[in-house]
Amino acid sequence: MDYRNSPYFHVAHARDLTGKDKTLYRLLELVPGGLIWGTFLLIILLSWFLPVWAAIFIIIFDLYWLLKTISLSYHHYYNWRRMKHNVSTDWEKKLESFKYEHLYHLILLPFYKESEEVVEETVLSLVNSKYRKDRMVVVLASEERAGQEAQDIANRMKEKYKDQFADFLVTVHPKDLEGEIKGKGPNITYAAEQSRIEFIDTNNLKYEDVIVSAFDIDTVVGDQYFACLTWHFMREEDPINVSYQPVPLYNNNVWDTPALSRVAAMTATFWQMIQQERPEKLVTFSSHSLSFRSLYDVGYWQKNMISDDSRIFWNIYFAKKGNYKVVPISYPVSMDANLAETKMQTLKNIYRQHLRWMWGAAENIPYMLFAFIKMKEIPFREKVRHTIIQVEGAWSMATNPIMILVLGWLPIILGGYAFRDTVLSYNLPNITRDIMTITTMGLVLSAIIASSLLPKAPDRIKNIRKVKTIMTLQWLLVPFTIIIFGSIPAIHAMTKLMFGRYMGEFWVTPKHRKKHDSA
């Protein structure tokens, strides 16, 4: 079965299917939410009726979490060293051993109503790139629904910087096209197709020779990003069947953001850093790069769902019958952490952004499971491996922090007086506390790594020592942020999916920049 040409390939939700397929897909949509609520229910019931067994489970789980933290911290530390090494490497020089002049970089920058300052900072980082500009094509992908102002910004950027690159395209994605949600996927897909028509085909380029970088509009790349990317592309045996994943750092506005925003953003970065050392668990996330050939073959990004960045991995993975992977390039790209005009609005935005990310994790699970059921060509072992990785990942994000920080008390509360008198009941909170105290040692590593990743402080910051102390102490917020911006949006997203309340619109994270006096 050629899955790419099947009606299942671009399915977003169960409602896109009919008959038995619809029923099956709907059942699979229940899996993430069912698992998390099943876990909570099981712990509550165990705590109520078999508190001793619940306590045993919690203690073993705490131990597992401790050892998992050690393992993740090691991966994190290793990737930190590798990323530092990669940033200081002269990739241009390394590229000398390859013939890569035939390669072109198509840089897609979809945007909505972001300010000119945000757009220009991104374009400038491309201008400052050490890679050959005559092999770089910039595409500013604007939205008709964003109004004339957005198109004016795009046109001004084109006018200002068009001579710097092989080409500078501005696309305007028409509004209200049938079968599309309001979101990034339709816009970036439109931009990719327009680029094919206007540049790739016009110049008779082979699709295999074009590397697409799909960047969020606030993505500021380091000067060696494209050299590093090209080196990895050249080094791959089968570079077409690979996505290239950088590390997203949220450093653009780090000196302006509140502590909660920094911690939430840095936690996302750290997770990506850990995954960089576990590539078999990696799927594309946020800004990433891939071959135009693969992208074209699957009809670009899906236009009917939210998480285009991760879904594109699965689209190509299934189109190529499992012969597709993500290569971590361990090179950072910098983006904006959440910042709004008020602290409360910033917190709301963080939550909404994380809800969107978690929705992505949730909605990919039924898509993946459904395809695994339908496709016989992918080995069973591979199916099991991916299922465990994706399902466990979503489940643990939603449940583990709550299990550790909250549910540890349940057997004592619900277990009845007979359990409350036992030595086990008295030891349970102490052991949980002790194990978690040791586990939080991992936060020391996080603080060290986070501080080493900070960009140079702007001159306006007078008391840098005080600010850095706050930035170290901010890691004490992790137990709260991991629940408020991790577990709760994950539960929210998976429960929405379970009840078929699909997210119909891509919520664009506002990119607010603080105004500073130049004096």
Next chain:
Amino acid sequence: MTPLNKWKRRILFFALVIVFIILAPWVLLNSFGYRWEDTFSFTETGGVYLHTEVTNGSLFINGKYIKDNRTIIRNILVQKLKPNNTYSFEFRKGGHHTWKKQLPIYPGIVTEGHVLAIPNIIETTEIFPFFDQEGKGSNIPITGFTQVSKTKDGRIIPENEDYINMVTLFEGENPYEIKVPEVVVSVSSISDEVRTEEDLMYEELGVLDKDSLNNLIESTDELMWIEKGDIVVYWIGSEESIPYYYCEGGVNKICNDEISLDWVNEIKSFALFPKRGDVWLVLSDDGLFAVEVDPRSERNVQPVYVGNNIDFRIDTSGTIFVKDKGSFFELDF
């Protein structure tokens, strides 16, 4: 620099699996209270948990110092006590009465206790009816008794509001008799008299006329009163929430819903010690005493105010006041 290779990751994984296999049973056995003995076997030990409001005191078990409690973590948990033994616990703090208790320890069970250690000397502040020229309390008004305000029937009105409150507190209704609302649940088939759930409850306790009970204190979970000069208390709350001091035994503990205080002298009145459900303030001819409700081993009895013919009250904020020879005193703990 190459990515973390598979071998390194595998070694790390299996090393952590081995650590888990070793650590998990050890942590679990510890959590259950098992202790490795010289006889190459495990013994399931027990523990004791002492609640206390007093900070920076020291706990001794069988005369041996064990540990101090702290300001933040006041309650004390001691584990790994050999089971099926009775231990002598002492909580000592300078300037306070020493709390002593003999408590049994059972395998796998934590025995609870609540330290009672009130100060040896309790400061008292007399509440005077008038003020002197410096604003301090006085029994005589500055202007003399001839010029003070008087009631229509010629009684002198004190200047101090607190003193007036004391008079009201001591002359008013017995503040310890807290009434619960009556709920009509059944109508007797024998007579037409309406009997309430409360009547039935008292009947079960052998009380036919609850108004005849002396110093009755009613709460949703307990009933207590003075009977033949002694205190009796009945647990009427749920079996689940019965306090530990009503019970004895290990896993299959046996609880008795009645505790009595057999006092040497006749008890004149009593109340619950402020913020303590397990301590009585007992008034006898010798004075006012704090007495544990907990009947396990000998009760701790600590003097609060020594004197003859005194009376006491507790106001809504939990402050204890004593009336001694016509003067009012506030006790400052």
